[in-house]
Amino acid sequence: MRDTPDASSSRQQDTRVILEQHRPHAAVLSAPSTSAISLTVNGVRHHLDVEDRWTLVELLRDQLDLTGTKVGCDRSECGSCTVLLNGQPVYACSQLAVWADGAEVQTVEGLAHDGQLTPLQQAFIDHNAPQCGFCTPGQLMTATALLNVVPRPDAEQVQHALVGNLCRCANYNAIVEAVVAAGAYQGGAA
16 A cells, blocks of 8 residues: 555654654753862962863873873873872872862972982983883882882882882883982982
8 A cells, every 4th residue: 555645744754753752862062160270280380270070190291281291001000190299109190180289299390400310310311221211200200209208218119119100111120220229329319
């Protein structure tokens, strides 16, 4: 049996109505929520509006152009993004930027002063600790935190402190030697 043009048109209209009723409504798009924060990064005070979803590593790299902090795994497993937050090493990929409101943050860019490397940075060079260099900023920041607490660590203390920082080149022996040497130099001044 053939449909008449009116019946076919009516059925198509009914189908459109049914589809419209079951179609998910388009979500109202709105700008992500933001918060005003203030933090000190490498001795410089910043007042910023940040999206509440941004991680600290996104703030540092994308907003403050401090690209020394690396994004490796982006899930708190490799340590490439380690920075010091109020003197403590943290994975910047798992810290929300809003959590750093009022905090002091130090990145690898904040280690050297007036072009002078720290004893730790120099020890990394002298002991050939960086291979590809990707993990080096995180290694340096974690080792800096260690040296600030334990000025003359032994190899076992260094290994324990750096357990959360992976080196894909597996240059662990040279990294440990560099940190121990930095501790021996000038009483462990990081």
